[in-house]
Amino acid sequence: MxxxxxxxxxxxxxxxxxxxxxxxxxxxxxxxxxxxxxxxxxxxxxxxxxxxxxxxxxxxxxxxxxxxxxxxxxxxxxxxxxxxxxxxxxxxxxxxxxxxxxxxxxxxxxxxxxxxxxxxxxxxxxxxxxxYVAPGVTRILVHEGRLRGALFLPPGEGRFPGVIDLFGGIGGLIEFRASLLASRGFASLALAYMDYEDLPPQLEKVDLEYFEEAANFLLSHPKVLGPGIGIVSVCKGAEIALSMAIHLKQVKATVLINGPNFATKVPHTYHGQIHQPKPSTLHNITRNALGFFKYHHMYKDDETEANQYFFPIEKAQGYFLFIVGEVDMTVDSKTHARKATEQLRRNGKNNWTLLSYPGAGHLIEPPYSPLCSASRVKTLHSSMYWGGECVSHAAAQEHSWKEIQKFLRKHLIPVVTSQL
The missing domain is CATH 2.60.40.2240 (Acyl-CoA thioester hydrolase/BAAT N-terminal domain)
Known part of the structure; x- marks a missing residue:
């Protein structure tokens, strides 16, 4: 039979x-x-x-x-x-x-x-x-002041390392990665920042004080292990996470999946400081054979002026894990990660790890997720070509998910040394 x-x-x-x-x-x-x-x-x-x-x-x-x-x-x-x-x-x-x-x-x-x-x-x-959630994980809808999101807590008394989970320009509240992180032992806040409830449909600026409130909210929870938090981020979320890591002392470990090393489209503001966005080159936006937009060459470096737009990443006190899909068709993430790590190296920093995956596209997600090489994006009113080759992309997802968890545990869980 x-x-x-x-x-x-x-x-x-x-x-x-x-x-x-x-x-x-x-x-x-x-x-x-x-x-x-x-x-x-x-x-x-x-x-x-x-x-x-x-x-x-x-x-x-x-x-x-x-x-x-x-x-x-x-x-x-x-x-x-x-x-x-x-x-x-x-x-x-x-x-x-x-x-x-x-x-x-x-x-x-x-x-x-x-x-x-x-x-x-x-x-x-x-x-x-x-x-997407293990037995015993709890979900708490966050409607605290102007904060909007969902907090996922692992089962048990805790305390647990805290992580803010940030997605990109598609907006809304996306919870599947945060719920999985909670299933693996992290107190994880899926944070919305646009196109959700009373949040603006489009960003006019990246207000880092909003994200600072989120970090303080997470750290104030009795089940969250301090003294710092981590961030897991992709695309626009990675841009914001990099800026947070520079300005917020609470951020100790930042995972940056296929993001830029500069502000895009709108300025970043923090207590009166303004970091202007890098100008884009619209004629560098191309289409693939099916007509889907490829944005990865939208921000070409003009070596005479590019440095003025790069985030001062060397000011960050925490650690970085750069994750790069080498055939990302949305962000030239390989180049941006190289520039960021060169900047850190020039300033005598060794607080970073780079994982670069040949054949992987933009949307590097948890293991065994199907490759999405193109999709409609409501907030951009267009069809995006994300890129990726199926087998290579799958391997990148499986490897990077393990490395993300190892990185967060290493830098968020204090090592207890015995007293002799």
Missing amino acids: IQLTATPLSALVDEPVHIRITGLSPFQVVNLQASLKDERGDMFYSMAYYRADKTGEVDLKRDSSLGGDYVGVHPMGLFWSLKPEKLLVRLIKKDVMNSPFQVQLKLCDLDLPLTSKATSDSKVSLTLERW
Whole structure:
């Protein structure tokens, strides 16, 4: 009898699953498919072909995909190769607390040629639950003064290292990374700063005093371990996080995923200080073959004036983890990270680590998340080409997520030395 198993059936989205098929004929070739419906009803699909061994078994930890959406030994390939049925749809979990994503795995007879989709009825199927929050994690909606966000606390008495989670220019309140960080032991504040409730639909300035309030709010919570906090950030959020690290003594560890080393579009202000944005070069915005916008050359350096716009990163007292996707088509993050680390080095600083990933695009997210290479962005009224090559991007996500947690723990949890 043919059996399809996946262990565990219910797990956090950043946990791997062991998929096996038994009971096949020796050396039989089968088609294994995955599908997921998001909260808006949009469908995502992936598929791969496998050949059983002489005992009639396929083990995704061991066996190579012969074709489909990926080739080679990739135990989680069916998850990170999921593609939207409709163009320009990005998979983002909205309700992280009450329901998981459900991924249906389906084993089908093979229809030749190998490049075609299987059309036969499913031989066997099962459904997996992929959660963004661990049991016992609590969510507290933050509506404190002008602060807007959601605070996620791990189970237990604490205290826990505190982290502010910042996303980019798409706006709104995005919680899936903060809820996962809380599931891994961090008190994590998903912080909104535009296009959410009574916050402005577009930024007119980056008011660092708002983010200072967020840092103080997080540190004041009785379950948060001081004396400092970390930040995990991407894109516009990384721009803001870099500015926070320079101005706010509370910030001890800053993760910067594909961001610039200067202000973009609007000034940054802090207690009367103003840091002006770097002028953009609109004619450098290009399109790919499908017409999606590529912004990564929007800020070309004029060496005679570029330095005046760079953030004075050498003033930061904390530590930096730069994460770079080398085929980021939205931000020239490889160049910006190089400039930032050169600036630190020139000033005698060694408070940084750089992780640069060939083949990775802009949206480097937690492990096994599907690559989103392009999507619509409501706040920009355009379709963005984020970039990324599926296999390389998946590897970058898996590696960087572990490194982010190690970095935050290293710099936010005090080392207790014994007294002799």
